[in-house]
Amino acid sequence: MSAPARPIVVVARWSVPASARAIVLALLPELQRQSLQEPGCLGYEVLHAPQALECIVLIERYRDSAAIEAHRSSTHYSSLVVERIVPLLSSRQVDLLETLD
Secondary structure, three states: OOOOOOOEEEEEEEEOOHHHHHHHHHHHHHHHHHHHOOOOEEEEEEEEEOOEEEEEEEEEEEOOHHHHHHHHOOHHHHHHHHHHHHHHOOEEEEEEEEOOO
16 A cells, blocks of 8 residues: 655745736735635645745645646636746746655
């Protein structure tokens, strides 16, 4: 019998130019709301550093890799992230992490 899949944590770091900040911030609540409705999404936080306003960090928790694939294949991810947010970013780094036992 195989071990159960560990939850996966996505840490996405976005660098948002000042000229695009208001647009990105306006889209994030809808992205968060729709992501949290996905069956495999266990959590979704949006963070920023007050001393570095260009930096936005998303901490997302998913049940397993299939849940991440479902998220990335979703209509809201495509329409909000891929089509509207990513083109506005000056940089983007995404890390997939697992907990250590």
